[in-house]
Amino acid sequence: MKHVLKLFSLLVVISALWIGLLQASIIPRSHSWLLPIYFIVSLGCYGLLMVGVGLMRFPTCPREALLLQKDIAEAKDFLKQKGVDVGSD
Amino acid sequence: MEQKNKYSIIVPTYNERLNIALIVYLIFKHLRDVDFEIIVVDDGSPDGTQEVVKQLQKLYGEDRILLRPRPKKLGLGTAYIHGLKHASGNFVVIMDADLSHHPKYLPSFIKKQSETGASIVTGTRYVKGGGVHGWNLMRKLTSRGANVLAQTLLWPGVSDLTGSFRLYKKSVLEDVISSCVSKGYVFQMEMIVRASRKGYHIEEVPITFVDRVFGSSKLGGSEIIEYLKGLSYLLVTT
Numbered sequence: 001m002k003h004v005l006k007l008f009s010l011l012v013v014i015s016a017l018w019i020g021l022l023q024a025s026i027i028p029r030s031h032s033w034l035l036p037i038y039f040i041v042s043l044g045c046y047g048l049l050m051v052g053v054g055l056m057r058f059p060t061c062p063r064e065a066l067l068l069q070k071d072i073a074e075a076k077d078f079l080k081q082k083g084v085d086v087g088s089d
Numbered sequence: 090m091e092q093k094n095k096y097s098i099i100v101p102t103y104n105e106r107l108n109i110a111l112i113v114y115l116i117f118k119h120l121r122d123v124d125f126e127i128i129v130v131d132d133g134s135p136d137g138t139q140e141v142v143k144q145l146q147k148l149y150g151e152d153r154i155l156l157r158p159r160p161k162k163l164g165l166g167t168a169y170i171h172g173l174k175h176a177s178g179n180f181v182v183i184m185d186a187d188l189s190h191h192p193k194y195l196p197s198f199i200k201k202q203s204e205t206g207a208s209i210v211t212g213t214r215y216v217k218g219g220g221v222h223g224w225n226l227m228r229k230l231t232s233r234g235a236n237v238l239a240q241t242l243l244w245p246g247v248s249d250l251t252g253s254f255r256l257y258k259k260s261v262l263e264d265v266i267s268s269c270v271s272k273g274y275v276f277q278m279e280m281i282v283r284a285s286r287k288g289y290h291i292e293e294v295p296i297t298f299v300d301r302v303f304g305s306s307k308l309g310g311s312e313i314i315e316y317l318k319g320l321s322y323l324l325v326t327t
Contacts, residue, residue, distance in 0.1 A: 003243060003286075004324045047237055054215075054233040061220035061297040068191065068299050075114040084144045085137075086110050 014039070096125040096199065097176035097259070098184065101168035104136045105186040112184075113145050113154060115192040123199065128172045129186075131158040166276050170266055173259070182256045189298050190254040197294045198256040208289040210256040211281060212296035213249035223300030235316055239278065242324060246285050247293060250278045254296055261289055275319030286327045 021032050079086045098116060102109055113127060129142050142156045157175050159168070169183055182198065184190040190212070198210045214221050215236070224232070239250050251274045257265075261284065271279045285291060 002325060003327055007242070007324075047241065050237045050240075051230070051233045054237065055229055058229050058233070059215065059217070059220035061222045061299070064191075064220070064297040065222045065299050065301075068188065068301070071115060071191075071193075072111055072188070075111040079110050079114055082148050084110055084148060085141055086107055 094124065094180060094199075094203075095178035096120075096123060096180045096182055096256075097128055097172075097178035098125060098182040098195075099128045099130060099169055099172035099176065100184060100186045101165060101172070102129055102131045102134060102138050102186045103162060104134045104138060106134070106136050106138045106141045108186050108188050109138055110141050110145060112186055112188060112192060113149065116195065117149060119192045120195055123196075124178075126153055126155060126176075126178065128155045128157055128175055130168045130172045131156065132162045132168065133158065133160050164272055166266070166269060166272065169262075173263060173266070176259060179259050180256060181259050181262050183262075184254050187301070189300060190296065191299070194254070194294065194296045201292050201294050202256055205292050206290065207292040208258045208261040209281070209284055209291045211247055211249065211291060211293055212252050212254035213247070213293045214252060214296060214298045215248045216293065216295050218295035219249075219297055221298045221300070231313065235313075239320060242320060243282055243327075245282050247281055247291055249293070250281055252296070252298075253277045255281075265289075271319055271322070273315065275315060275322075278319060279323060282323050282327050 018032070018035055021027070021035070022029065025032070076086050100109070100112065109129060116125075116127060129138075131138050131142065139156060139158055142154065146154045146156065155175055157172060159171060173181065180199075180202070182195065184192075194212060198212070201207065201210045213219055221229075221232075236248075236250065239245065243250075253274070265280055265284045265287070268283055269276060269279045281291070
């Protein structure tokens with residue numbers, strides 16, 4: 001099944017639940033009417049939260065940059081000795 | 090003892106005369122007891138990349154370094170297909186030539202594959218032990234945003250969709266690549282999402298990504314639009 005259909009059927013199930021809730025009026029209608037809005041807002045909040053958390057914990061590796069410089073120097077030395085043209089830049 | 094695995098490392102290049110020499114040295118340094126070949130697919134670089142590769146062939150052997158050039162810039166996806174045609178290994182590694190992918194991680198790819206029997210091992214920057222260096226806040230923000238969007242909509246089952254340091258079983262790469270049509274880094278995303286949908290076993294290993302030329306990874310409005318287009322394309326086709 002195409003993924004978009006999967007998402008669509010999920011949406012249908014959620015809407016069905018919502019309509020059921022509206023019909024059954026377990027909670028007052030004035031509240032349940034607003035549920036889709038809550039849903040969208042919480043989805044947005046989830047997204048922002050995930051981006052925020054991801055940004056805060058963004059893994060960085062300053063040490064790797066230094067190690068790479070060493071590796072580059074080592075490689076250049078070796079290749080120069082062997083006559084490979086690594087000069088000029 | 091089944092020590093008969095051979096790894097073909099495909100490295101597409103364009104104007105990488107220095108980097109290709111460095112990366113070849115580092116690959117040979119880190120893969121000592123492994124049977125491998127390096128396939129350089131050069132898209133007609135004007136800077137003499139191919140001359141350097143020929144010097145490297147003299148040093149390391151023409152059976153270890155294969156130069157398979159193309160006349161002009163023809164895109165990343167077709168570069169892999171081109172390299173794949175000349176690959177004699179049963180595994181294929183694809184990596185960038187600009188040293189943002191360090192060959193020292195190759196042994197962990199190979200180890201992970203042999204431990205798990207996975208069809209694909211993909212490098213991820215977003216787990217413990219991985220990381221990125223040289224990105225400003227804006228770059229990190231777009232990267233995180235793009236990732237959250239893709240994870241929420243596509244459920245791909247891997248944490249780093251646009252990374253391009255990967256090891257494939259050769260037959261799996263051939264299968265997946267033939268059904269991919271995207272370009273650029275959307276291509277990397279398409280590859281891994283299609284592989285995941287086809288039910289291939291995918292494992293991850295942490296890698297670090299060092300952007301040496303600060304701010305070189307351009308991510309402007311048009312890239313973001315391309316990305317969103319790619320995302321919706323994958324939503325309706327996979």
